[in-house]
Amino acid sequence: MDIPKENFSEWYNSVIKDAELCDLRYNLKGFVVIMPNAADVISRMYRLYEDALERRGHRKSYFPALISEKNLEAEKDHVEGFAPEVFWVTRAGKNELEEKMIMRPTSETAMYPMYSLWINGKTDLPLRLYQSGPVWRYETKATKPFIRGREFYWIEAHDVFATEEDALAQVREDMETTEEMIHQSFGIPFIFFRRPQWDKFAGSVNTYAADTLLPDGRALQLPSTHMLGNNFAKVFDVKYMDDEGKEEFCWQTCYGPSISRIFAALVSTHGDSRGMVLPFHLANLQVVIVPILKKGNEEKVLSHARGLEEALSQVFRTALDSGDDTPGFKFNKWELRGAAVRVEVGERDIESGKAVVVRRDTGEKAGVPFDELARRIVAIGEEMNISLRKRADAWFSGMGKEADTLEELRKAIENGGGFVKVPFCTDSREGEPCAEKVKEACAANIRGSKYGKEEIPEGKKCIACGKEARIYQYASRQY
Amino acid sequence: MDIPKENFSEWYNSVIKDAELCDLRYNLKGFVVIMPNAADVISRMYRLYEDALERRGHRKSYFPALISEKNLEAEKDHVEGFAPEVFWVTRAGKNELEEKMIMRPTSETAMYPMYSLWINGKTDLPLRLYQSGPVWRYETKATKPFIRGREFYWIEAHDVFATEEDALAQVREDMETTEEMIHQSFGIPFIFFRRPQWDKFAGSVNTYAADTLLPDGRALQLPSTHMLGNNFAKVFDVKYMDDEGKEEFCWQTCYGPSISRIFAALVSTHGDSRGMVLPFHLANLQVVIVPILKKGNEEKVLSHARGLEEALSQVFRTALDSGDDTPGFKFNKWELRGAAVRVEVGERDIESGKAVVVRRDTGEKAGVPFDELARRIVAIGEEMNISLRKRADAWFSGMGKEADTLEELRKAIENGGGFVKVPFCTDSREGEPCAEKVKEACAANIRGSKYGKEEIPEGKKCIACGKEARIYQYASRQY
Numbered sequence: 001m002d003i004p005k006e007n008f009s010e011w012y013n014s015v016i017k018d019a020e021l022c023d024l025r026y027n028l029k030g031f032v033v034i035m036p037n038a039a040d041v042i043s044r045m046y047r048l049y050e051d052a053l054e055r056r057g058h059r060k061s062y063f064p065a066l067i068s069e070k071n072l073e074a075e076k077d078h079v080e081g082f083a084p085e086v087f088w089v090t091r092a093g094k095n096e097l098e099e100k101m102i103m104r105p106t107s108e109t110a111m112y113p114m115y116s117l118w119i120n121g122k123t124d125l126p127l128r129l130y131q132s133g134p135v136w137r138y139e140t141k142a143t144k145p146f147i148r149g150r151e152f153y154w155i156e157a158h159d160v161f162a163t164e165e166d167a168l169a170q171v172r173e174d175m176e177t178t179e180e181m182i183h184q185s186f187g188i189p190f191i192f193f194r195r196p197q198w199d200k201f202a203g204s205v206n207t208y209a210a211d212t213l214l215p216d217g218r219a220l221q222l223p224s225t226h227m228l229g230n231n232f233a234k235v236f237d238v239k240y241m242d243d244e245g246k247e248e249f250c251w252q253t254c255y256g257p258s259i260s261r262i263f264a265a266l267v268s269t270h271g272d273s274r275g276m277v278l279p280f281h282l283a284n285l286q287v288v289i290v291p292i293l294k295k296g297n298e299e300k301v302l303s304h305a306r307g308l309e310e311a312l313s314q315v316f317r318t319a320l321d322s323g324d325d326t327p328g329f330k331f332n333k334w335e336l337r338g339a340a341v342r343v344e345v346g347e348r349d350i351e352s353g354k355a356v357v358v359r360r361d362t363g364e365k366a367g368v369p370f371d372e373l374a375r376r377i378v379a380i381g382e383e384m385n386i387s388l389r390k391r392a393d394a395w396f397s398g399m400g401k402e403a404d405t406l407e408e409l410r411k412a413i414e415n416g417g418g419f420v421k422v423p424f425c426t427d428s429r430e431g432e433p434c435a436e437k438v439k440e441a442c443a444a445n446i447r448g449s450k451y452g453k454e455e456i457p458e459g460k461k462c463i464a465c466g467k468e469a470r471i472y473q474y475a476s477r478q479y
Numbered sequence: 480m481d482i483p484k485e486n487f488s489e490w491y492n493s494v495i496k497d498a499e500l501c502d503l504r505y506n507l508k509g510f511v512v513i514m515p516n517a518a519d520v521i522s523r524m525y526r527l528y529e530d531a532l533e534r535r536g537h538r539k540s541y542f543p544a545l546i547s548e549k550n551l552e553a554e555k556d557h558v559e560g561f562a563p564e565v566f567w568v569t570r571a572g573k574n575e576l577e578e579k580m581i582m583r584p585t586s587e588t589a590m591y592p593m594y595s596l597w598i599n600g601k602t603d604l605p606l607r608l609y610q611s612g613p614v615w616r617y618e619t620k621a622t623k624p625f626i627r628g629r630e631f632y633w634i635e636a637h638d639v640f641a642t643e644e645d646a647l648a649q650v651r652e653d654m655e656t657t658e659e660m661i662h663q664s665f666g667i668p669f670i671f672f673r674r675p676q677w678d679k680f681a682g683s684v685n686t687y688a689a690d691t692l693l694p695d696g697r698a699l700q701l702p703s704t705h706m707l708g709n710n711f712a713k714v715f716d717v718k719y720m721d722d723e724g725k726e727e728f729c730w731q732t733c734y735g736p737s738i739s740r741i742f743a744a745l746v747s748t749h750g751d752s753r754g755m756v757l758p759f760h761l762a763n764l765q766v767v768i769v770p771i772l773k774k775g776n777e778e779k780v781l782s783h784a785r786g787l788e789e790a791l792s793q794v795f796r797t798a799l800d801s802g803d804d805t806p807g808f809k810f811n812k813w814e815l816r817g818a819a820v821r822v823e824v825g826e827r828d829i830e831s832g833k834a835v836v837v838r839r840d841t842g843e844k845a846g847v848p849f850d851e852l853a854r855r856i857v858a859i860g861e862e863m864n865i866s867l868r869k870r871a872d873a874w875f876s877g878m879g880k881e882a883d884t885l886e887e888l889r890k891a892i893e894n895g896g897g898f899v900k901v902p903f904c905t906d907s908r909e910g911e912p913c914a915e916k917v918k919e920a921c922a923a924n925i926r927g928s929k930y931g932k933e934e935i936p937e938g939k940k941c942i943a944c945g946k947e948a949r950i951y952q953y954a955s956r957q958y
Contacts, residue, residue, distance in 0.1 A: 023596070025593070025596060032543075033541070036608065060522050062521070064511075065630060066507055068506055085571075089569075091567035092566050099507075101507060117504060138571035151543055153541065
């Protein structure tokens with residue numbers, strides 16, 4: 001990756017600004033405006049992600065953005081976790097509201113009382129719904145565009161099952177969806193962790209989450225899945241009648257990919273020193289045509305370029321940049337914005353019957369006969385997607401490290417960051433003081449143990465307390 | 480239309496409930512849960528509408544859901560119109576906020592301060608952005624699902640131009656978009672009105688709106704377009720530098736199709752006494768396969784039906800209803816939910832090599848050879864779309880009436896409603912008392928004059944004040 005690691009933050013902020021992805025000047029703290037160059041990609045990501053959920057049997061729904069105070073307060077751990085960060089609606093028009101409402105920070109307490117009304121027998125299960133849209137959290141930490149804000153765009157899927165096994169199978173399926181979308185489709189590598197008990201979703205039994213690394217070696221949480229057990233079912237009375245006519249509490253999971261944040265990971269993972277690089281199927285412009293004009297040949301070249309634009313528009317998101325800027329200026333502009341393929345066409349190209357085709361990620365140039373352009377660009381698109389993912393994978397796997405002592409961990413973290421595998425006493429609540437110690441000594445957070453692949457240390461001591469290590473955990477700096 | 484007009488409201492409420500379109504039991508007044516059977520259609524309508532806007536040069540954006548008090552208050556008429564119906568966020572976590580915020584009821588005051596930052600020269604114009612999502616208004620009128628609520632889903636497009644002519648051309652283009660989507664694609668007839676001055680959008684110069692009629696003869700406003708002149712531009716400093724280097728205020732328009740409400744019109748316009756009927760391209764299920772089982776042939780028939788399901792799923796949104804209910808029960812269930820085409824297959828059908836195909840809107844049945852099914856269903860889909868639109872058009876044009884006196888108007892309104900053309904003194908502010916008089920005497924509202932087709936009465940008197948009539952207006956009961 002040719003984004004300098006030390007300057008990642010600077011690079012990120014300048015791409016956000018120069019590629020016109022979002023504007024931070026909105027006059028409410030923590031809120032930003034997502035501009036078209038980002039919104040188009042985010043919209044495309046939404047469609048793909050929604051399709052992936054629907055293929056797996058989820059259906060769309062729209063629940064209200066507001067939730068009554070009463071609902072929020074029903075689940076003890078949940079309200080404790082979320083109360084500090086909710087926005088309160090207390091007035092409407094000139095009326096003080098008798099019942100205050102919150103803006104949803106997440107929708108368990110909006111949805112599950114309805115689930116209780118909808119589910120009677122086993123034939124109503126599984127119930128698997130999702131909704132897409134913004135949620136609001138009163139963040140007090142420093143905000144960063146697309147990564148952490150007081151408003152973000154996500155999908156939340158809330159699923160209900162008759163048995164614990166079915167719910168756990170859903171966690172596995174969510175991981176498959178994550179692999180399909182985040183890794184295969186968007187080309188972003190990640191590790192799927194089970195979070196330690198002190199770091200789980202408020203009200204859940206277990207939290208599982210896909211963490212990627214940004215170029216500075218710090219972890220960024222992407223989708224998370226929560227096994228809710230029947231914690232919420234008991235509070236909101238989500239029950240079904242079993243075969244013997246006995247009422248049983250349902251088992252629930254929820255899954256939450258933040259599209260805003262995945263977009264941040266997308267930009268960061270694939271970008272380079274020239275700006276945005278996007279997988280071909282996500283790019284706003286898959287093809288940008290730049291005519292190379294010289295005095296006297298403008299009409300001839302432009303007319304040819306317009307013909308190309310018309311033909312390629314049938315197949316790709318295409319634009320012809322016929323503006324007055326120099327070709328060099330245009331090259332830079334469209335590289336910055338992540339146009340996937342550039343087609344240059346000048347008088348000599350017309351004579352030779354070939355256009356110059358330049359691929360955004362590698363900068364590779366090739367002369368391609370005009371009538372083969374579409375076919376060749378399809379192939380380039382496929383190659384680009386695979387190559388971006390492979391490049392990201394290679395970098396990511398090189399960021400895996402190990403440490404047995406706090407000193408080793410501190411050095412690993414300081415030396416480029418990444419995920420450092422460390423022996424740990426326990427990931428139950430009792431382990432939290434050890435995690436605190438790791439944080440103080442190494443500025444690193446315990447992100448969890450690898451999901452689906454139990455890693456048990458043999459003969460090792462906990463990196464923090466020195467007691468027998470029963471589990472490997474992964475530590476990293478984090479966003 | 481075979482929805483009894485007197486019972487329209489009852490019919491509507493029962494379809495909403497029985498077809499599981501939305502649930503009114505959410506525990507906040509005026510807020511409802513949109514269930515999957517409606518959400519899927521709404522999502523499809525969103526995609527089509529967004530594509531239509533993008534084809535015309537609009538780009539997507541996401542502006543915050545919250546707006547500062549200061550912004551809301553900047554435009555005098557606007558704040559006067561909206562202040563009574565906004566939800567106020569006054570607290571976050573445990574903190575009373577120093578600056579209160581409102582939940583957007585519409586986004587002029589969120590977007591235009593940013594437009595002011597983005598627009599410098601003529602090359603930045605036109606600027607045409609839209610966003611999709613919910614808005615919130617503290618409705619005090621009676622709410623009705625999808626028609627009027629405290630939360631609804633819409634698209635809002637906000638456009639900026641250098642000249643008044645360009646802005647007025649945009650109003651015409653918005654009308655074309657409305658025609659393409661609402662009428663051609665969704666099959667809903669409407670009249671495009673210019674609203675009288677006393678009934679325009681708060682802060683606008685003129686409001687234009689597409690009104691349809693529900694089966695009870697009452698008008699329902701669908702998309703509206705507002706010519707904002709430079710009212711907001713002056714307040715939010717939206718300016719550009721002209722060719723002489725002089726700063727000029729921009730001209731603005733905004734366009735707002737409420738997808739929730741268009742969905743209500745869709746259900747009401749095409750439905751019948753059996754339930755939902757939807758245009759083929761919008762139906763959740765385009766094909767439902769119902770196997771006709773008899774003791775002993777279950778496996779044979781089901782296996783054949785599964786083969787059909789697999790083949791038809793390649794082309795249509797298809798389901799096989801292999802449940803235990805009787806065929807008659809299944810027929811009713813899928814008719815209620817608006818499955819577009821039913822394919823029945825039993826042992827005799829297999830032997831004869833044909834399935835029974837039933838079209839939802841007309842109930843027409845036909846025997847279709849298995850290998851011609853896909854082709855035939857494509858044709859049925861196309862026929863259905865055209866036929867639904869034509870049926871709606873025929874009914875709608877029969878609802879046009881005229882009246883010269885309050886007495887005639889009152890009778891026309893009582894006798895089935897519809898749009899009644901009446902001679903009127905003026906649609907400037909001075910006409911408002913006459914509109915009040917019409918409302919009191921006839922329970923009818925003055926909706927406006929036909930857009931794009933000046934209709935001037937000759938030698939007629941205003942229906943309310945008896946002075947010379949200068950303009951034809953249309954009156955109707957309304958939602």
